[in-house]
Amino acid sequence: MFHLDEIDRRIVRELQRDGSLSHAALAERVGASPASVWRRVRQLEKAGVLGATVRLASAEMLGRSVNVLCQVRMTRQSIEARAEFEEFIRSRAEIVECYAMSGEWDYLLRIAVEDVADYDRFIMRGVLAHPSVANAASNFALRQVKYTTEIPV
Known part of the structure; x- marks a missing residue:
């Protein structure tokens, strides 16, 4: 685990809320100099704490407002079968999240589609x-009660 001091934590919190902040604006929010913030952001990226900067899109505005949670059971549990299935998962844009699971089901997928017929x-x-x-x-x-991309820091 990467050690985060309080300024690093503030940087991560702020960037999770708004990844488009300039280094100057971010520095003002976290109470550090722009040069220090720039260096810290680069270190956090290099360590893998911070990933790609993206913009969140509206599924509803893009015609993908139906969310389906799909549990999948595999016929085989071999490494090869799982790798092949996971490659299939990565190739399908409709699957927006996938988790390998413990328990009765092998995978949990979140699938974003236009409507029931599309699904x-x-x-x-x-x-x-x-x-x-x-x-x-x-x-x-039926409806989304909570959605966040923020990880508690």
Whole structure:
């Protein structure tokens, strides 16, 4: 684990809220000089604490407002079967999150689609057609109660 002092923590908190802040604006918010903030941000990036700077898009405005949580059970548990399935997962834009799970199900996917018919096509022709998939169970999100990309620091 990378050691964070209080200024590093402030930097991470602020950048999680607004990744477009200039070094000067960030320095003002965290109480440090712009040069120090620039150096610290570079160190945090190099250590892997900070990743890519992105802009969050509105799924609703982009026609992908239906969120489906899909649990997947594999037919085989071999390293090769999992690697092949995970490559398939990475290749599908509809799958916006994927977690390898412990317990009864092997994977949990969050899938963003236009509507139920779009999901039906995707699950039948994509996930269930994959040779490593035994079965899947789907749950449709009725509404989003909380969503954040911020990790507590």
